[in-house]
Amino acid sequence: MKTQYRIKVLNRNQEFFCDKETSLLKHFENSKKDGVKIGCRGGGCGVCKIRIVTGEFTCKAMSKAHVTPSDIDEGYVLACRTYPKSHLTIELLNN
Amino acid sequence: MKKGVMRPGHVQIRVLEMEEALKHYRDLIGLIEMDRDDQGRVYLKAWTEVDKYSVILREADEPGLDFIGFKCLNENTLDKLNIDLIEFGCRTKELPANNLKDCGRRIQFTTPTGHTFELFANKKQTGKWGLDNVNPEAWPEGLTGMKAVRFDHCLLYGPDIEKTTQLFCNVLGFDVAEQVIDENNVRISSFLTCSSKAHDIAFINHDEPGKFHHASFWLETWEDILRAADLISMKDVALDIGPTRHGLTHGKTIYFFDPSGNRSEVFCGGDYHYPDHPTVTWQAEALGKAIFYHDRALNERFLTVLT
Ligand code: FES
Ligand SMILES: [Fe+2]
Secondary structure, three states, X not given: OOOEEEEEXXXXXXXXXXXXXXXXXXXXXXXXXXXXXXXXXXXXXXXOEEEEEEOOEEEOOOOOOOOXXXXXXXXXXXXXXXXXOOOEEEEEOOO | OOOOEEEEEEEEEEEOOHHHHHHXXXXXXXXXXXXXXXXXXXXXXXXXXXXXXXXXXXXXXXXXXXXXXXXXXXXXXHHHXXXXXXXXXXXXXXXXXXXXXXEOOEEEEEOOOOOEEEEEOOEOEOOOOOOOOOOOOXXXXXXXXXXXXXXXXXXXXXXXXXXXXXXHHHHOOOEEEEEEEOOOOOEEEEEEXXXXXXXXXXXXXXXXXXXXXXXXXXXXXXXXXXXXXHHHHHOOOOEEEEXXXXXXXXXXXXXXXXXXXXXXXXXXXXXXXXXXXXOEEEEHHHHHHHHOOOOOOOOHHHHHOOO
């Protein structure tokens, strides 16, 4: 079985598990959890933006119209392009 | 009145990763890769198109639309339309031949909605892919995926639909085949044609300029749309909505996303338009049905998810 990382949602008091091959957005979509909008699922439209507060993750290419390199440094990422590499704490944004 | 603009000639789309994008446009939609240039752009076409290409992909760090090109009758038409565009208040720019591979000079301008368009009159013709021009067979073997028949139209989002509609009608000779008006009789969407198709280009009102909603490819039958939907599931492609029918133009359709988040459509059927046809009007209160004829309700994603 793939390693499951614990994802803690700060402003929701929620926890779920996600493996490194599943984007955070895909997890929200598959489990029908609300809190993140489902848009293009390709890093283009920006509606799924969240903030990673702690933990390691990888991102595939994202539109720089929605996240600049300095945004990424502060943990702002597009959930559809973000994959966990460790347990994470995340924050949902009011988008 | 016709002003010598013939048809949508090409669209240049920005993608985040070229090889991923090719899996979408070439392997899934079924366009044929025709060429590449030294900037890394990839040129593709649908099999019935006579010109060498209709879709150009450019790798960039922000997806979306670079420009849409319309093909005109001849070089004289280009010069005439250039003057008319300037008179209308557009700033135009001429790009030299071969700036796009095997394409003649192009006249570029920006619409009030904030989109870049261009006019050209010459592009290398390679003929329908895989078919002879004499005693041609019905279709070529070796097509992939959805086997797109032709690049058909784009839908764009931006402000000032009224001025943009005037530009397309008065300067470029398009007709408004269909429109959406709000409760104050203000036009919030125009579906414009320069042929007998229901739309060659369409606009929906939106605050942010220059946004790209979708590029659309024509398929022959409803069965083909269903098969496209099967492929979308088989390949785990991001689905937007469908298969369903539009009220506007009555086309049968499915929407999905490329790997960079640009929306694609494949559709079939729908209405036609001749210059003597009155404009078909949809009222804003029927917008749900106008866009999704079966659901009769708008989904937020259709209105807000753009590149
Ligand atoms: S859903 Fe469009 S950027 Fe994530
Ligand atoms: Fe369309």
